[in-house]
Amino acid sequence: MSQLFYCMTMPGLETLAFSEIREHLPDAEQVKFARGIAVFKTAHSPAALLELRTVEDVFASAVHIPHMRRDPDGLRVLHSATMHTDLTPAITSWRRAHHGRQPRTWRVVSQMVGSYDFRRNDAGLSLANALKRVLPRGMRQVDDDADMEIWLWLGNNDVLIGVRLSDATMRHRSYKREHLPASLRPTVAAAMNWLARPTAQDVVLDPLCGAGTILVERGLMAPFDRLIGGDIRDEAVAMARRNARSADVGVSWRVWDAQELPLEPASVTRIITNLPFGKQLGSHQSNIDLYSALIKEFERVLTPDGLLVALTSEDRLWSTLLQKHGWRLLKKVVLVVLGQPASIFVAERADQVVETASR
Ligand SMILES: C[S@@+](CC[C@H](N)C(=O)[O-])C[C@H]1O[C@@H](n2cnc3c(N)ncnc32)[C@H](O)[C@@H]1O
Known part of the structure; x- marks a missing residue:
C-alpha cells in the first residue's frame, strides 16, 4: 500500500x-x-x-x-x-x-x-x-x-x-571529518553529480576541489572509471585526501593551479566544480581573470562530448564566458549557497552538438 x-x-x-x-x-x-x-x-x-x-x-x-x-x-x-x-x-x-x-x-x-x-x-x-x-x-x-x-x-x-x-x-554525512570555510553542503555536491548524469565510464575532474566533497559524493553515488581532484592549497588537498579516505573512495589528488592543469587534452569526461565566489574566496575582479583562464583549460582537458557542471554566484560572468567560448547551456538550477543566490550551470560544447547533428 x-x-x-x-x-x-x-x-x-x-x-x-x-x-x-x-x-x-x-x-x-x-x-x-x-x-x-x-x-x-x-x-x-x-x-x-x-x-x-x-x-x-x-x-x-x-x-x-x-x-x-x-x-x-x-x-x-x-x-x-x-x-x-x-x-x-x-x-x-x-x-x-x-x-x-x-x-x-x-x-x-x-x-x-x-x-x-x-x-x-x-x-x-x-x-x-x-x-x-x-x-x-x-x-x-x-x-x-x-x-x-x-x-x-x-x-x-x-x-x-x-x-x-x-x-x-x-x-552532514559521517565521512565528512574536515571542513573548509567555503565547503559545499554534501547534498548540493550530490545534486551537481546527479546533474552530470553519472555513467560507469566517467573520468571525473574537480580542478578546484577544496575539501573534496564533490568527488567523494561522486564516488558514493555511482560507479566510475577515475576520479581526479586538485586545489592550489596544500591544506585543501590534504583535507580532501582525508575525507576521501574516511569515505573509502579512491581519488587521485594533486596540488596544482587549475589554470594550467597537468592533464592531457581531452582526458576527462566530466568536470564538476564549485568555483570560488562570494566574500570568503577571491573577489569579482579576480574572478574575471580566473574564470576566463579556467574556461579555456576546461575546454582543453574535457572530451568533446563531455559535460561541465559548475556552481557559482557569478551568474552573469559565467553565462557570458560560456557563450563566448562556445559552450551550450543545458540546464541552470538556482539555489542559495552560504546565504547568497547561486546557480549550478550544466554545459556542453556547442560544436559537439553541431557535429552530432550533421552526422
Ligand atoms: C569554492 S571552493 C571549493 C569548495 C569545495 N567544493 C568543497 O566542498 O570544499 C574553491 C576552491 O578553489 C581553490 N582555488 C582557487 N583558485 C585556484 C586555482 N587557481 N587553482 C586551483 N584551486 C584554486 C581554493 O583554494 C578553494 O579551495
Missing part, C-alpha cells in the same frame, strides 16, 4: 531530488512541491529513502493540512487534526527504517516558513499536547535526544506533520 512521505531539500533542489527519488523508487508519485519540500507517495520500504543523496531529511507524513488558517484559531485546527489522525503508519515507517526498534521517547521540532498570527513555539506546544494523547502509552516526551522526532512544518499555505526517518548523518 502506498504511503505519503516527504523530503526536505536545499531550496531550489526539490524537483532534482524528486528525479533521484524516482530513480531509486520507480513507483514514487509526486504529490506536491513547496520551497525546500517534495511530497510523494510510494509503497517502497522507508529504508530505501535513507539512501537518497540529494535530500537533507526524510519524513513519513502523518498530517497534511492544505489550507492552514493564519489566525490563532489555527492552533486549534492543528490540535484537532493531530487528534483525529492515525499515527500508526508513520510510526511503523520509523520502525522499518530503524530495523524494527521500538521508539521510547519523542519530541517536537517546529519550523515556521509562512507568516501566521501565532508563534512557532505555541504551534509546537499545541501539537505536543495532542501527541501526548494519541501516541502509544509507553512513549515519553523529552526535550533532547529523542528516539523519534515529530516535525511540524508551517509553510505558506500547507502544514505538514511528519515523523523524521533520517538523522543528522543524512545531511
Whole structure:
C-alpha cells in the first residue's frame, strides 16, 4: 500500500531530488512541491529513502493540512487534526527504517516558513499536547535526544506533520571529518553529480576541489572509471585526501593551479566544480581573470562530448564566458549557497552538438 512521505531539500533542489527519488523508487508519485519540500507517495520500504543523496531529511507524513488558517484559531485546527489522525503508519515507517526498534521517547521540532498570527513555539506546544494523547502509552516526551522526532512544518499555505526517518548523518554525512570555510553542503555536491548524469565510464575532474566533497559524493553515488581532484592549497588537498579516505573512495589528488592543469587534452569526461565566489574566496575582479583562464583549460582537458557542471554566484560572468567560448547551456538550477543566490550551470560544447547533428 502506498504511503505519503516527504523530503526536505536545499531550496531550489526539490524537483532534482524528486528525479533521484524516482530513480531509486520507480513507483514514487509526486504529490506536491513547496520551497525546500517534495511530497510523494510510494509503497517502497522507508529504508530505501535513507539512501537518497540529494535530500537533507526524510519524513513519513502523518498530517497534511492544505489550507492552514493564519489566525490563532489555527492552533486549534492543528490540535484537532493531530487528534483525529492515525499515527500508526508513520510510526511503523520509523520502525522499518530503524530495523524494527521500538521508539521510547519523542519530541517536537517546529519550523515556521509562512507568516501566521501565532508563534512557532505555541504551534509546537499545541501539537505536543495532542501527541501526548494519541501516541502509544509507553512513549515519553523529552526535550533532547529523542528516539523519534515529530516535525511540524508551517509553510505558506500547507502544514505538514511528519515523523523524521533520517538523522543528522543524512545531511552532514559521517565521512565528512574536515571542513573548509567555503565547503559545499554534501547534498548540493550530490545534486551537481546527479546533474552530470553519472555513467560507469566517467573520468571525473574537480580542478578546484577544496575539501573534496564533490568527488567523494561522486564516488558514493555511482560507479566510475577515475576520479581526479586538485586545489592550489596544500591544506585543501590534504583535507580532501582525508575525507576521501574516511569515505573509502579512491581519488587521485594533486596540488596544482587549475589554470594550467597537468592533464592531457581531452582526458576527462566530466568536470564538476564549485568555483570560488562570494566574500570568503577571491573577489569579482579576480574572478574575471580566473574564470576566463579556467574556461579555456576546461575546454582543453574535457572530451568533446563531455559535460561541465559548475556552481557559482557569478551568474552573469559565467553565462557570458560560456557563450563566448562556445559552450551550450543545458540546464541552470538556482539555489542559495552560504546565504547568497547561486546557480549550478550544466554545459556542453556547442560544436559537439553541431557535429552530432550533421552526422
Ligand atoms: C569554492 S571552493 C571549493 C569548495 C569545495 N567544493 C568543497 O566542498 O570544499 C574553491 C576552491 O578553489 C581553490 N582555488 C582557487 N583558485 C585556484 C586555482 N587557481 N587553482 C586551483 N584551486 C584554486 C581554493 O583554494 C578553494 O579551495
